[in-house]
Amino acid sequence: MIGDPTGRSETRPTLNREEIERNMKTYQEQVFQILDQNRTELLYNRVGLEQFSGTDMIKLGSKYTVQQLLEEEVIKYSTEQGLPIIDILRLTGRAKSNSEARRLIEQDGVRLDGEVVRDLNYSVSPKDGQVVQVGKRYFRKLRYEKS
Numbered sequence: 001m002i003g004d005p006t007g008r009s010e011t012r013p014t015l016n017r018e019e020i021e022r023n024m025k026t027y028q029e030q031v032f033q034i035l036d037q038n039r040t041e042l043l044y045n046r047v048g049l050e051q052f053s054g055t056d057m058i059k060l061g062s063k064y065t066v067q068q069l070l071e072e073e074v075i076k077y078s079t080e081q082g083l084p085i086i087d088i089l090r091l092t093g094r095a096k097s098n099s100e101a102r103r104l105i106e107q108d109g110v111r112l113d114g115e116v117v118r119d120l121n122y123s124v125s126p127k128d129g130q131v132v133q134v135g136k137r138y139f140r141k142l143r144y145e146k147s
Contacts, residue, residue: 082123
């Protein structure tokens with residue numbers, strides 16, 4: 001699956017409607033432990049996507065190149081300690097300076113594996129497959145190599 005941060009190289013199998021319904025029941029059991037079932041409406045992705053035409057898919061796909069979708073950033077490091085998030089932003093080219101990296105973090109514009117990074121001194125423990133997001137559209141899968 002494109003964008004799957006787990007590092008797997010295979011696509012996920014397509015589920016049939018029965019499998020989707022079975023999965024939905026387990027999600028409902030979990031979510032209704034938190035949310036009020038009488039005040040919650042659950043919708044399937046297909047509700048909106050059924051109206052999505054082939055032309056719409058082509059328009060969406062034209063916004064990104066295959067290279068952009070598959071690109072992985074290799075970061076070389078020499079320490080056993082974590083890497084400062086500011087350095088990662090500079091190494092991936094998302095910030096030209098430390099001050100720009102700090103500004104991005106202060107404005108809640110940086111996420112690591114989906115979690116907003118708010119600490120300017122945040123130290124990232126190197127783990128292959130992490131995904132750094134800057135803004136709404138820039139995602140990079142990280143891979144680490146010892147130098």
